[in-house]
Amino acid sequence: xxxxxxxxxxxxxxxxxxxxxxxxxxxxxxxxxxxxxxxxxxxxxxxxxxxxxxxxxxxxxxxxxxxxxxxxxxxxxxxxxxxxxxxxxxxxxxxxxxxxxxxxxxxxxxxxxxxxxxxxxxxxxxxxxxxxxxxxxxxxxxxxxxxxxxxxxxxxxxxxxxxxxxxxxxxxxxxxxxxxxxxxxxxxxxxxxxxxxxxxxxxxxxxxxxxxxxxxxxxxxxxxxxxxxxxxxxxxxxxxxxxxxxxxxxxxxxxxxxxxxxxxxxxxxxxxxxxxxxxxxxxxxxxxxxxxxxxxxxxxxxxxxxxxxxxxxxxxxxxxxxxxxxxxxxxxxxxxxxxxxxxxxxxxxxxxxxxxxxxxxxxxxxxxxxxxxxxxxxxxxxxxxxxxxxxxxxxxxxxxxxxxxxxxxxxxxxxxxxxxxxxxxxxxxxxxxxxxxxxxxxxxx
Ligand code: SF4
Numbered sequence: 001x002x003x004x005x006x007x008x009x010x011x012x013x014x015x016x017x018x019x020x021x022x023x024x025x026x027x028x029x030x031x032x033x034x035x036x037x038x039x040x041x042x043x044x045x046x047x048x049x050x051x052x053x054x055x056x057x058x059x060x061x062x063x064x065x066x067x068x069x070x071x072x073x074x075x076x077x078x079x080x081x082x083x084x085x086x087x088x089x090x091x092x093x094x095x096x097x098x099x100x101x102x103x104x105x106x107x108x109x110x111x112x113x114x115x116x117x118x119x120x121x122x123x124x125x126x127x128x129x130x131x132x133x134x135x136x137x138x139x140x141x142x143x144x145x146x147x148x149x150x151x152x153x154x155x156x157x158x159x160x161x162x163x164x165x166x167x168x169x170x171x172x173x174x175x176x177x178x179x180x181x182x183x184x185x186x187x188x189x190x191x192x193x194x195x196x197x198x199x200x201x202x203x204x205x206x207x208x209x210x211x212x213x214x215x216x217x218x219x220x221x222x223x224x225x226x227x228x229x230x231x232x233x234x235x236x237x238x239x240x241x242x243x244x245x246x247x248x249x250x251x252x253x254x255x256x257x258x259x260x261x262x263x264x265x266x267x268x269x270x271x272x273x274x275x276x277x278x279x280x281x282x283x284x285x286x287x288x289x290x291x292x293x294x295x296x297x298x299x300x301x302x303x304x305x306x307x308x309x310x311x312x313x314x315x316x317x318x319x320x321x322x323x324x325x326x327x328x329x330x331x332x333x334x335x336x337x338x339x340x341x342x343x344x345x346x347x348x349x350x351x352x353x354x355x356x357x358x359x360x361x362x363x364x365x366x367x368x369x370x371x372x373x374x375x376x377x378x379x380x381x382x383x384x385x386x387x388x389x390x391x392x393x394x395x396x397x398x399x400x401x402x403x404x405x406x407x408x409x410x411x412x413x414x415x416x417x418x419x420x421x422x423x424x425x426x427x428x429x430x431x432x433x434x435x436x437x438x439x440x441x442x443x444x445x
Pocket of ligand 1: 092094095143144354386387
């Protein structure tokens with residue numbers, strides 16, 4: 001007896017494939033950086049790439065590479081190398097993957113220098129990163145980042161310079177504190193702006209060239225335009241049924257997070273917006289038979305992107321927005337002054353969705369619940385990312401208390417598929433949808 005495959009009820013945006021191609025080209029370019037005589041910086045955390053672009057560097061974002069490997073199901077060799085080096089499975093799986101890449105890359109460098117070739121399969125993606133000339137760390141709201149770079153520094157024999165951009169937590173405890181307001185916000189903005197000026201000096205020392213401030217203004221002007229287009233397109237998805245989902249926004253994280261600020265980036269987001277507008281005109285929805293609108297809290301399980309996209313749609317669920325996609329990645333473009341961009345850049349780094357106390361997170365969540373007419377929340381309890389997971393139970397309580405919005409929790413991880421359990425996912429999602437149905441019936445009586 002053959003088992004029927006359920007109909008795929010998803011309808012992904014075709015324009016995001018353009019972003020996928022741009023991202024693949026970007027990585028191919030990185031792999032040849034050394035042959036082209038370029039300086040390479042490895043960095044983690046905040047989107048510092050416009051500063052690197054203006055400094056004439058090639059940049060490699062640790063989490064982005066780890067996420068890419070996981071999305072392609074190619075993370076295992078790197079994770080095995082990390083594990084052999086001594087990193088346990090409870091360590092952030094982005095860090096574990098990227099540290100494994102560092103071990104493999106360093107092995108490659110040593111073998112090349114010693115004339116031993118072929119010890120590693122050169123095709124293995126995890127080993128293809130060009131060795132860094134220096135590191136920059138810019139982590140908000142997570143203590144793993146600094147330790148991750150400190151360990152990478154050791155893997156590379158403690159020889160490479162490292163610069164740490166310190167980004168303070170926005171606790172939001174003072175009476176005047178709130179999202180982008182209050183004394184704490186202003187003081188922290190000034191502090192991070194100062195840190196970025198120090199970073200520029202460090203880059204000038206490393207490259208031996210004066211920093212190109214005009215190039216920074218230019219790339220930030222493109223990023224500002226791209227961001228506005230992205231936000232306009234997201235806003236169109238407040239319509240029900242939604243013309244695009246959270247998964248489409250996940251697919252376009254790489255372009256907005258680390259591709260060069262240029263006209264191609266603007267054109268890409270203009271294409272995404274145009275496709276969504278056309279869908280609205282044509283009455284095309286992203287999920288067949290949308291019955292529930294869900295918010296996603298947590299970083300994605302990159303190994304399971306396609307799987308979860310189809311899974312939610314099978315239950316007639318349109319995942320329409322999320323903390324990671326909607327509260328990150330140049331999401332407040334009005335803060336960017338292209339003639340003097342450092343302050344607005346630093347402010348975006350502070351606005352990382354891991355960097356807020358509970359008060360701000362609740363404010364943001366309730367805003368999105370109202371804006372997108374959310375019925376339920378999927379809390380991805382991202383096993384090795386405590387920074388994302390810590391406030392989730394309090395957010396769930398706030399959503400239920402303030403808006404009557406139901407939620408469920410499922411375990412998984414950013415780049416380690418072994419923490420996901422399909423039966424638990426199904427039963428918890430079903431329980432939440434039943435609770436929503438009951439609530440709807442009661443309001444109809
Ligand atoms: S623990 Fe979380 S925030 Fe920190 S590096 Fe890992 S995934 Fe990122």
